[in-house]
Amino acid sequence: MTKWSGRLLAKALRIGGRVSQISGSTVNRVLRTATIKPHRIAYWKRKRDPDFDRKAKPIVDLYLNPPQDGVVVCADEKPIQVLSRQLADRLPRAPGQILQREFEYVRHGTICLTAALFVHTGRVLGMITPNRPAQVFVAFLDRLHAEVAPDQIIYLICDNLNTHKGPLVRSWMEEHPGRIRFFYLPNYASWLSQIELWFNSLQRFCLELADVQEPAAIEELVTDYVGTYNEVEAHPYKWTYTGDVLAA
Numbered sequence: 001m002t003k004w005s006g007r008l009l010a011k012a013l014r015i016g017g018r019v020s021q022i023s024g025s026t027v028n029r030v031l032r033t034a035t036i037k038p039h040r041i042a043y044w045k046r047k048r049d050p051d052f053d054r055k056a057k058p059i060v061d062l063y064l065n066p067p068q069d070g071v072v073v074c075a076d077e078k079p080i081q082v083l084s085r086q087l088a089d090r091l092p093r094a095p096g097q098i099l100q101r102e103f104e105y106v107r108h109g110t111i112c113l114t115a116a117l118f119v120h121t122g123r124v125l126g127m128i129t130p131n132r133p134a135q136v137f138v139a140f141l142d143r144l145h146a147e148v149a150p151d152q153i154i155y156l157i158c159d160n161l162n163t164h165k166g167p168l169v170r171s172w173m174e175e176h177p178g179r180i181r182f183f184y185l186p187n188y189a190s191w192l193s194q195i196e197l198w199f200n201s202l203q204r205f206c207l208e209l210a211d212v213q214e215p216a217a218i219e220e221l222v223t224d225y226v227g228t229y230n231e232v233e234a235h236p237y238k239w240t241y242t243g244d245v246l247a248a
Contacts, residue, residue: 004038049186060243070153074195075116082108084213122234126226134163154180
């Protein structure tokens with residue numbers, strides 16, 4: 001066993017001759033008294049970028065100390081599968097029953113959502129495309145440029161994907177000098193981008209139970225969700241990481 005329950009520990013104690021009789025509930029009671037929790041685990045992730053602290057500090061500073069001359073934006077792409085179930089859902093027939101869903105599904109391709117979270121308002125800007133070549137990200141920069149007041153600097157936080165820093169992006173920057181300041185995440189540190197928090201909400205409240213057969217249908221669903229989120233749910237996330245050096 002690599003994971004133990006009170007029932008399994010009780011059985012091991014009996015088989016090993018430690019006690020003649022003991023129940024799983026008794027084992028659990030003893031463990032609670034000793035504040036021992038063998039059934040729980042907490043994951044941690046080591047820093048894999050030797051420049052993590054140097055790269056992370058300016059990003060965290062933007063979160064905790066909003067600049068007066070611009071807006072802080074986190075952007076990224078999210079591929080979305082278009083999935084439908086092989087059979088229709090079975091609706092509950094009586095109180096207390098739950099919806100039954102066919103386990104097998106059919107894939108109908110993918111779409112890509114490029115999204116930006118305005119950190120200090122919680123508002124989201126999204127653009128859906130069939131895929132995500134470099135031209136898509138540049139088109140999204142145009143969307144951001146049109147969305148933000150011209151006298152404001154866009155402090156843009158994104159990962160190190162090649163489409164976020166290639167020649168097309170450099171050309172865009174030359175055509176719009178001073179408009180955007182890029183802040184690239186440390187390697188393997190996507191958790192530092194607040195757009196990932198919003199992607200979790202999108203997955204949980206929009207995509208998890210989606211059952212569609214056409215890319216156009218999932219595009220409409222996601223677009224409607226973004227609009228609804230901005231209208232009734234948009235809020236700044238409570239950011240607690242201060243940028244202090246992480247312990248190994």
